[in-house]
Amino acid sequence: MARSQEEIEELSICKDAQIMIEKAEKDGVVTVWDRFKAQQPQCTFCKQGLSCRNCSMGPCRIVPGKARSLGVCGANADTIVARNFGRGVAAGAAAHSDHGRDLLETLDAVANSETQSYEIRDVDKLLRIAKELGINTEGKETLQVAKDLSSTLFDEFGIKKGNIGFTMRVPEVRRKLWESLTISPRGVDREVVEMMHRTHMGVDQDPVSLLLHAARVSLSDGWGGSMVATELSDILFGTPKPVESKVNLGVLKEDEINILVHGHSPIVSEAVLTAVRDKNNIERARAAGAKGINLAGLCCTGNELLMRQGIPMAGNHLMTELAIATGVVELVIVDYQCIMPGLIPAMNCYHTKMVTTSPKAKFPGAEHVEFSVKNARTQAQKLVEMAIELYKKRDKNRVLIPVEPVSMMSGFSNEAILEALGGSLAPLLDAIKSGKIRGVAGLVGCNNPRRKHDYCHVTLTKELIKNDILVLGTGCSAVAMGKAGLYMPEAASLAGTGLSSVCKALNIPPALHVGSCVDNSRILHLCGLVAKELGVDISDLPVAGSAPEWYSEKALSIGLYFVASGVYTVLGVTPNITGSKLVTDLALNGLTNVVGACFAVDTDPHKMAELMINHINKKRKKLNLPV
Numbered sequence: 001m002a003r004s005q006e007e008i009e010e011l012s013i014c015k016d017a018q019i020m021i022e023k024a025e026k027d028g029v030v031t032v033w034d035r036f037k038a039q040q041p042q043c044t045f046c047k048q049g050l051s052c053r054n055c056s057m058g059p060c061r062i063v064p065g066k067a068r069s070l071g072v073c074g075a076n077a078d079t080i081v082a083r084n085f086g087r088g089v090a091a092g093a094a095a096h097s098d099h100g101r102d103l104l105e106t107l108d109a110v111a112n113s114e115t116q117s118y119e120i121r122d123v124d125k126l127l128r129i130a131k132e133l134g135i136n137t138e139g140k141e142t143l144q145v146a147k148d149l150s151s152t153l154f155d156e157f158g159i160k161k162g163n164i165g166f167t168m169r170v171p172e173v174r175r176k177l178w179e180s181l182t183i184s185p186r187g188v189d190r191e192v193v194e195m196m197h198r199t200h201m202g203v204d205q206d207p208v209s210l211l212l213h214a215a216r217v218s219l220s221d222g223w224g225g226s227m228v229a230t231e232l233s234d235i236l237f238g239t240p241k242p243v244e245s246k247v248n249l250g251v252l253k254e255d256e257i258n259i260l261v262h263g264h265s266p267i268v269s270e271a272v273l274t275a276v277r278d279k280n281n282i283e284r285a286r287a288a289g290a291k292g293i294n295l296a297g298l299c300c301t302g303n304e305l306l307m308r309q310g311i312p313m314a315g316n317h318l319m320t321e322l323a324i325a326t327g328v329v330e331l332v333i334v335d336y337q338c339i340m341p342g343l344i345p346a347m348n349c350y351h352t353k354m355v356t357t358s359p360k361a362k363f364p365g366a367e368h369v370e371f372s373v374k375n376a377r378t379q380a381q382k383l384v385e386m387a388i389e390l391y392k393k394r395d396k397n398r399v400l401i402p403v404e405p406v407s408m409m410s411g412f413s414n415e416a417i418l419e420a421l422g423g424s425l426a427p428l429l430d431a432i433k434s435g436k437i438r439g440v441a442g443l444v445g446c447n448n449p450r451r452k453h454d455y456c457h458v459t460l461t462k463e464l465i466k467n468d469i470l471v472l473g474t475g476c477s478a479v480a481m482g483k484a485g486l487y488m489p490e491a492a493s494l495a496g497t498g499l500s501s502v503c504k505a506l507n508i509p510p511a512l513h514v515g516s517c518v519d520n521s522r523i524l525h526l527c528g529l530v531a532k533e534l535g536v537d538i539s540d541l542p543v544a545g546s547a548p549e550w551y552s553e554k555a556l557s558i559g560l561y562f563v564a565s566g567v568y569t570v571l572g573v574t575p576n577i578t579g580s581k582l583v584t585d586l587a588l589n590g591l592t593n594v595v596g597a598c599f600a601v602d603t604d605p606h607k608m609a610e611l612m613i614n615h616i617n618k619k620r621k622k623l624n625l626p627v
């Protein structure tokens, strides 16, 4: 039965989503909300983390305090919950870091002149990062430095000895704390493998020990794999600078060929962009009756293109099927992560084709055009030609572009923030000390059909900026803020007087788009820089993090590396750990005594804001700053 208008408004705060949910229903497209409904009621054992299928004596489902309080092997609820959580963190860290490794392989191929498809666009950053990691750059050719850097970073993935190089960005006091807890991150490959080992039947049964290792895994992602992904993406594709663009489904164009890139890595999307801008292809598109070729992004590969190239953003995670339902999308080109298999039946309702490009992520029903570092240019050309052919099949009677696009600013890398501040952190620190900016919040993560789409992201951001807290956004959270108009300097009118005066002086928005999910490493780095400048630990800073609508295992890793780095983090969706009081207490309280920060969970964005503001005030008081 079709949903009423009220029901649709309960699903999303976004006009484009609301209109398209209705059209999708009419067109017979099954969406994530339909499948979510069909899954109800969901398994309460799994929800609490109390089911285990790590071995074939099971699967087991634990009922604490009852006859079934132990699994067949004898593992109790605490062990099972901690093991499940640890495996989730490991999967998330692996996803980010394997993405980082793809960038590394690309840099290596460029360094060894094995590809014509990519180049080094930010040589200054290459030299800076190489020096930071102890590589001698004196008198060396650029490509030699790139070779040395790639060889150093390859070693770090599985590290031979010691800790990963970027941990030098952390204040010494925190590095020592990590050492004392034996959670200093070694290479991500090693940490993830060790987590899989520990969670095998009959290995680590101690929930505290498992959680500490989960923290170590996450740190090897945040200060390792993700940071490598960010820094190498900047070196290869350019370090982002402030740029204005557009966001929401209104960026799609009725009179042009529309190509969407979806996934995470910039390696494919940058190659597609080059082909889309090729004059001959634009001519071909015109010959096919279109005015041009329009490239737009979805999710994090969209964020990568938006940050560096100003390419418009069609939407975040829950908008991906709805984008197809506009009927104007010729091609969806995907790499990996967050691509719902539900896109395949959705595209089958239209002339749209989905093309997979990574050998790691194939989807039955999608065409596979495999990209490698060497063939990216030719494969991208093939895809653009495919889109031009598909345009001829578009059914003009089934087209609906639901709204006008909204303007947004993007491109706030740490380098760009420093430049906006006149080259040093001093103005930011002064503003924090005076209380004009009371603190900084990182708002990150996904959408989840458990929450009204974008409601928590937007409401929480508005509350924070109203209270003079500068918001840094990444991932799908950033897209939500962009759509709500919070990424334009004019949004300063929604901020408190202090933050608003800073924004007006610098002509920046009160919420800054700092990138994709791997770019949470930019936030970590900034925290490290500020803490070092102030001579304190990261856990002393008036900062907080939040993933208000998270769904993915990557978000688990992100949340945990923020906490393990000393950043209090509020989640808007409860992780599957409530089956263990011990693990839940540790996450929500106990971790503070261990790493100086913990998680909080609340589903109401107003209460989430209150928690974050109270935390920031507490930290300000401790630093003797006005509250």
Ligand code: XCC
Residues within 6 Å of the ligand: 264, 299, 300, 316, 317, 337, 338, 444, 445, 446, 447, 474, 475, 476, 477, 516, 517, 551, 552, 554, 555
């Ligand atoms: Fe995926 Fe990165 Fe989550 Fe969005 S925020 S749903 S992880 S695209 Ni990364």
